Amino acid sequence: MGTNVITQDASISGSDDRRQKFNDPGIILGTPGAKLERLHRPKKPKVLRGLAKYLKPNIWHMVLCLLFALINSVLELYIPILSGRAIDCIVGVNNVNFTLLKTTILYLAIVAVGFCFFRWLYIYADNILSFKTDRLVRIGLFKKLNRVPLKYIDGSSHGDLQSRMINDVDVISDGFLEGMTTIFDASISIVLTIVMMFRLNVSISAVIVALTPLSVFVTAFIAFKADKYFRRQAKTLGDASGIILEMLGNQRIVKAFNYEDRSIEKFEKINKNLAEQSEKAMFYSSLTNPFSRFINGIIYAIVAIMGTLTAIKGNMTIGNISVLLNYANKYIKPFNEISDIFSDLQASYASARRVVNVLDIDDEVSDADNEVLTKCNGDVEIKNVNFSYVPNKKLIENLNVSVKKGQRVAIVGPTGCGKSTMINLLMRFYDVNSGEILVSEKPITQITRASLREKYGMVLQDTWLFNATIRENLKYGKPTASDAEMIKAAKMAHAHDYIQSLENGYDTMVSEGGDNLSQGQKQLICIARIMLTKPPMLILDEATSNIDTRTELLIQNAFNTMMEGRTSFVVAHRLSTIINSDLILVMNKGNIIEQGTHKELLKKQGFYYNLYNSQFSKI
Incomplete structure (x- = not known):
């Protein structure tokens, strides 16, 4: 038999003094304009560590995803080499090595098919990883909300908690998990491309590597500016979810008091704020891609000019110039991919922080070692009990009651x-500040x-x-x-x-x-x-x-x-x-x-x- 509680919430509605405010954007407790008391300051969330335990059960999907990314990158980098060899087979009019050309094209076709196949496997494994991690995080959140002290449920915006469990987890999946695998894929491509470029030409490769940090610096600077707006966006989205849930669940009251216009006005105010924060966040994050592509375009042009001058001197074949230009483009491409997903990563990090802040709340004090109350004669005694929802406002003082069976x-x-x-x-549902309550002569804190x-x-x-x-x-x-x-x-x-x-x-x-x-x-x-x-x-x-x-x-x-x-x-x-x-x-x-x-x-x-x-x- 479970708890015999018949109520709309898990506890009985009491004083508004239980309302609180977490030190976390998004959990807003109490009513607007009311004095909010802080009952709990959550630990600073370790976002990556907080999510890591939900990735651990799917570690093999992660390993497969990374393995497919590695194979995919190797095959992708081998394609320009084969293309360069094919170009060098065509020296001039009536000077074409068709035998080598046919063999090279055959290898090129095999590698291209392999690249497409492993690319599909990589995307499939990445999606499976995201879906399964989503499920585990939501289960973790649901279990956490059943383990935390009831004061946090009483004092939280239920719409905001719902937003964290649904919207924020989706954002984590769309941006954070897919973003991490994309970064890994891009990192492999960068390392392998550098190795292959330096094998072709040291001086041109050094120029590429030296100029690329400009793109990284611009991306990091813009990301820093956009971060606060993504955090505000996530918080405001939670507020919007809260008011929607509140109004839908109380439509009879809204209509009975002719509150429709005011509720619409209230929602429009929050929605306007959401639009403003989203606009600012997207404005900054949208600058990342064009700036990085502009710098990368300059790098590509420099490589083309240097390669042409080197070829004129006879130090490089046309096929090698083609390979180097392809590598220059591929070396720049991972940075473009990272800049493309940076806005998603920022939004997902803000959402991950909100989710981990809930997961980081301390559970109720464990009672696993407490006695199981098997027999109850109905005697209840309350001795010198003091209790308040907030420390500076007393509610129950020195309460003494003795009730017999x-x-x-x-x-x-x-x-x-x-x-x-x-x-x-x-x-x-709440523990006393001092004193004790006994049931069948046993303190309830020991049951x-x-x-x-x-x-x-x-x-x-x-x-x-x-x-x-x-x-x-x-x-x-x-x-x-x-x-x-x-x-x-x-x-x-x-x-x-x-x-x-x-x-x-x-x-x-x-x-x-x-x-x-x-x-x-x-x-x-x-x-x-x-x-x-x-x-x-x-x-x-x-x-x-x-x-x-x-x-x-x-x-x-x-x-x-x-x-x-x-x-x-x-x-x-x-x-x-x-x-x-x-x-x-x-x-x-x-x-x-x-x-x-x-x-x-x-x-x-x-x-x-x-x-x-x-x-x-x-x-």
């Missing part, structure tokens, strides 16, 4: 008083998170259903449950009748977010799901808030049956739902200011008395 504990108080935060701490959370069943105000059948949604917390058990739970939650009235019954597909069901229907499925798991402890956070009054009475009766003998924590705003609780905790500003039964608290005529009467006073 089977007690029904209600938690009430104004918004932001710490009710939901207390549940976050009970489930160990595995999984075994602790499976002892709780949670039904929250915000429903969460995934895109699958109702049957699969109901069995989410207990995949091994029989259909009979599932139907029994649905009947207890009073969901069976309406499910049966649907065209496909329990096999009805739930759309993304459950938009094809009413809010009340979704809530009933969530309640039935938790009834199926039968955990020893329950957490109910306004679990019946979205259900009509008649159904609420039925559900309350079902809850009373389910809570019998189980420790239950009920967060409530409607105080009429918790008057039968064994203990009511009244919270305000992170402290328990009153506690007792409903009657005892009314007799005190304190904070709870005023809160209760305010809900039933005449308007």
Whole structure:
């Protein structure tokens, strides 16, 4: 059985103070204009090292790719030699060595076919390497997001995280991986070309090698200028993804408040910024190719002139001049190829840095050596607990609560008083700053998170259903449950009748977010799901808030049956739902200011008395 959590996010929405800002372009947390607190400063990402472990499983594809590149380069450089020999076979009119010419052309054809074949193998291996590495990086990101402390998920822009997992990984594949293999291929060509050129003519080759750094210098200078704009471009793309996800997921709210024009204006502002950063990045990167080609053209012209003068003196054959000119062009070509992909490399490096920054976030503290909570009697004790989302703003101070097996504990108080935060701490979504929480007399920091959370069943105000059948949604917390058990739970939650009235019954597909069901229907499925798991402890956070009054009475009766003998924590705003609780905790500003039964608290005529009467006073 997995964690019995029924909520839209993995944690309970609480104070906005958990919002934070990573030291990383792209992860923007909180709302615009709000004061953002920094809870974590990620380590400076080692981009290449961070990606290397995802390349390692595909090392043989990498080796094959590099091997094919090497063979491809050797064959490519052998073609000009054969062409030069063929030219030298044609000395003049009636002075052609046809026998040698035919043999040379045959070899030339074989080498050309071999070059094309190994070129295809090189590209194929490169693509396979990219696709497989893409898959591993995305799996790594997904696993990382399931291992990091929940505060990072709560505090991050979900659209930006999605952009990193999809867009940025694609950019890494398109630019970084293909770029690295291209650079290797180009480097081999450069080294082999230098060797072959110096064998033909030392002085001309020295001129080529001496002038080429000008092209490299220009490329590096322009790349330095463009880098900051590529980083801004990647960050802004993440912001754009965030607002798109936010607006699409909340269209009803957008339309209800006539926010369409403002949302369009907000998106246009981000999109305009994206266009500006992209334009600046591409402006600088587009300068690389023409500048490098201009310099390389000058080098080619110098080689042609020097080769012609050398041939006039009789120190070089026409065929060798042809070979040298081909090599000069091929020596320049790899630098052109590198300049062509430099903009892609810059964009991919910016994306790789964003991806590695997520992969570099520290995991939750391992609980592998902790005890597995196999038996739970339902006793919960909170001792001297202090907690805050940010260090300089206290929330819960010196909290002490003792709950015995089977007690029904209600938690009430104004918004932001710490009710939901207390549940976050009970489930160990967040760890306390000081003090301790014990379940069955065992500190929860000494218990595995999984075994602790499976002892709780949670039904929250915000429903969460995934895109699958109702049957699969109901069995989410207990995949091994029989259909009979599932139907029994649905009947207890009073969901069976309406499910049966649907065209496909329990096999009805739930759309993304459950938009094809009413809010009340979704809530009933969530309640039935938790009834199926039968955990020893329950957490109910306004679990019946979205259900009509008649159904609420039925559900309350079902809850009373389910809570019998189980420790239950009920967060409530409607105080009429918790008057039968064994203990009511009244919270305000992170402290328990009153506690007792409903009657005892009314007799005190304190904070709870005023809160209760305010809900039933005449308007």
